[in-house]
Amino acid sequence: MSAVNSIHPVSTSPAALTLRNVSKSFGEAHIIRGVDLELQRGERHAFIGPNGAGKSTLFHLISGNFKPSAGEILLGEVPIGGLSPERINRMGLARSFQITNIFPRLSVFENLRLGVMQRFGMQYTLWRPISQYRKVTALAEQLLEQVRLVRHRDTLGGELSYSEQRSLEIGMTLASDPKVLLLDEPMAGMSREETDYTAELLRELSVGRSLMIVEHDMDVVFSLCDRISVLVYGQVVATGTPEEIRNNAQVQEAYLGKEVAA
Numbered sequence: 001m002s003a004v005n006s007i008h009p010v011s012t013s014p015a016a017l018t019l020r021n022v023s024k025s026f027g028e029a030h031i032i033r034g035v036d037l038e039l040q041r042g043e044r045h046a047f048i049g050p051n052g053a054g055k056s057t058l059f060h061l062i063s064g065n066f067k068p069s070a071g072e073i074l075l076g077e078v079p080i081g082g083l084s085p086e087r088i089n090r091m092g093l094a095r096s097f098q099i100t101n102i103f104p105r106l107s108v109f110e111n112l113r114l115g116v117m118q119r120f121g122m123q124y125t126l127w128r129p130i131s132q133y134r135k136v137t138a139l140a141e142q143l144l145e146q147v148r149l150v151r152h153r154d155t156l157g158g159e160l161s162y163s164e165q166r167s168l169e170i171g172m173t174l175a176s177d178p179k180v181l182l183l184d185e186p187m188a189g190m191s192r193e194e195t196d197y198t199a200e201l202l203r204e205l206s207v208g209r210s211l212m213i214v215e216h217d218m219d220v221v222f223s224l225c226d227r228i229s230v231l232v233y234g235q236v237v238a239t240g241t242p243e244e245i246r247n248n249a250q251v252q253e254a255y256l257g258k259e260v261a262a
């Protein structure tokens with residue numbers, strides 16, 4: 001595990017994404033309470049924690065779907081806290097949601113092509129210079145290969161298996177060629193085999209980017225990620241390498257339980 005992680009380059013500064021004292025309240029409910037984090041360039045970072053800890057909320061804050069109540073979020077060195085999701089996406093951050101989000105009545109290729117068109121702010125129209133059309137098509141073909149769905153090029157999104165739909169969704173997320181990629185439980189509902197397949201795909205696709213992932217599957221978290229943060233009641237109670245997290249007594253007690261700690 002450490003051998004694989006050491007191949008993946010992790011540089012130190014400046015961080016790809018920085019969170020400083022980020023908080024979010026809904027009325028009297030303080031859901032995210034002063035989160036600090038530096039996601040390094042090239043790093044794969046997992047967020048783990050019990051249901052309701054605030055993992056998805058944190059992702060919503062980073063991606064612009066929620067506005068932070070307090071604190072600072074920087075993409076590279078640029079503050080993004082409170083900007084719209086579209087702007088943050090154009091600045092190089094993309095995310096997937098906990099629920100699969102594709103167009104079921106379009107083919108796999110059409111889904112990817114739409115993703116690429118969105119990247120260039122293009123509307124769907126036939127009146128378009130042929131050179132632009134070629135560029136979009138070429139990029140969509142490239143994504144099709146990257147997410148290993150070439151054989152399903154003309155299959156409708158809704159007819160793919162569940163795990164293939166998640167691969168397609170990851171491809172759509174990559175259409176904007178993001179520097180930072182946020183994935184919220186990309187393996188949820190998958191079989192062991194599908195989970196391992198998707199983990200391998202993510203390992204490939206995250207090269208040259210920074211990845212932040214929320215995942216409940218501890219095998220995936222511990223083998224894929226360079227560092228792990230544990231979120232409990234909206235606070236990061238520990239951040240460290242898989243080894244450090246595995247051996248952290250507070251984490252074992254709060255979350256992992258004997259099974260993983262053993």
Ligand SMILES: Nc1ncnc2c1ncn2[C@@H]1O[C@H](COP(=O)(O)OP(=O)(O)OP(=O)(O)O)[C@@H](O)[C@H]1O
Nearest residue numbers: 026029031049050051052053054055056057058098
């Ligand atoms: N829009 C909202 N208004 C009020 N409370 C909210 C809102 N969104 C989330 N919450 C609350 O915030 C808490 C954290 O939810 P969140 O979905 O971020 O947890 P999570 O760590 O992603 O959980 P899971 O592992 O189940 O996905 C929950 O108690 C939830 O009810």
Ligand SMILES: [Mg+2]
Nearest residue numbers: 055056057098
């Ligand atoms: Mg969640």
